[in-house]
Amino acid sequence: MIEVVINGERRAVPVDTTLLELLGSLHVDPRVVVVEHNRQIVRRPELERARLSAGDAVELVHFVGGG
Amino acid sequence: MTVTADLARDVPFTIGGHTFQSRLFVGTGKYRSNEDMGRAIEASGADVVTVAVRRVPLDRGREDGILHYLDPKRFFLLANTAGCYTADDAIRYARLAREAGFNDFVKLEVIGDQETLLPDVAGLLEATRVLVRDGFKVLAYTNEDLVTALRLEEAGAAAVMPLASPIGSGLGLLNPFSVRTIKRRLKVPVVVDAGVGTASDACLTMEQGVDGILMNTALAAARDPAAMAHAMRLAVDAGRAAFLAGRMPRREVAVPSSPLEGMLD
Numbered sequence: 076m077i078e079v080v081i082n083g084e085r086r087a088v089p090v091d092t093t094l095l096e097l098l099g100s101l102h103v104d105p106r107v108v109v110v111e112h113n114r115q116i117v118r119r120p121e122l123e124r125a126r127l128s129a130g131d132a133v134e135l136v137h138f139v140g141g142g
Numbered sequence: 143m144t145v146t147a148d149l150a151r152d153v154p155f156t157i158g159g160h161t162f163q164s165r166l167f168v169g170t171g172k173y174r175s176n177e178d179m180g181r182a183i184e185a186s187g188a189d190v191v192t193v194a195v196r197r198v199p200l201d202r203g204r205e206d207g208i209l210h211y212l213d214p215k216r217f218f219l220l221a222n223t224a225g226c227y228t229a230d231d232a233i234r235y236a237r238l239a240r241e242a243g244f245n246d247f248v249k250l251e252v253i254g255d256q257e258t259l260l261p262d263v264a265g266l267l268e269a270t271r272v273l274v275r276d277g278f279k280v281l282a283y284t285n286e287d288l289v290t291a292l293r294l295e296e297a298g299a300a301a302v303m304p305l306a307s308p309i310g311s312g313l314g315l316l317n318p319f320s321v322r323t324i325k326r327r328l329k330v331p332v333v334v335d336a337g338v339g340t341a342s343d344a345c346l347t348m349e350q351g352v353d354g355i356l357m358n359t360a361l362a363a364a365r366d367p368a369a370m371a372h373a374m375r376l377a378v379d380a381g382r383a384a385f386l387a388g389r390m391p392r393r394e395v396a397v398p399s400s401p402l403e404g405m406l407d
Contacts, residue, residue, distance in 0.1 A: 139195075
């Protein structure tokens, strides 16, 4: 396992986890989130290729109510 | 002649090449329920609806996001950068919002003060330049300062959004003169954003000749949001129609409306 930071929270994930696998483990639908991996936006088709390394920072964002 | 007939001859309301039907834009924050929000948006007649970008809650199972209640095919989703205090943060949020894939418009906020939520105009100008270069249509939330508005236009903003009064304050249009001056001097559309509290505020704002109004709390915090949205829709139309009609000049003395001739001895 390696430790990564997802939305500001430390989490342990298996080595070589892809971003798509990460979303699946969190029950997050890839169609309704935007993913930032170490400050770089990762487009949807690239989610299954991008792999997590120890210490990586991932942000998963979506639209919420706002003015 | 009805208000509707008069407004039918109005110029189209276009920002960044996109023409909108309603001059009333509405936010989606702070409603007591998503159902209240849906009814209010429906009653407002708005086609532009603002949303914010935030982290997805983890470990809470499947939650219905805002898009469950807003059909992106029906409404134009205008993402904001609310909560950003630096140009860099606002640019980051704008890029994340664009990646959601709906459009390249952003309601740019760079806040400079926590108590008043007034904009940091230096940061706003910097972020506007970067985002315009990056292909965004920037709608810049700013204060009611003419020179800042002119600089935002020069920087390439697609629209300038001066405040009526601070965000969420409901204080109404505090400086009609400044807002009117900004509208008179800018070529890009001017959409007043923030501070409108009730229908008369919206009407007075539209009477200044601005192109539109964005509001959120005035609807969300009303006792009956849908009924207030209906009132706002009428007020925006009435204010626009009054502006197009051209108001009478103000005078400091009375002028009789009835003839002076024909009075009895």
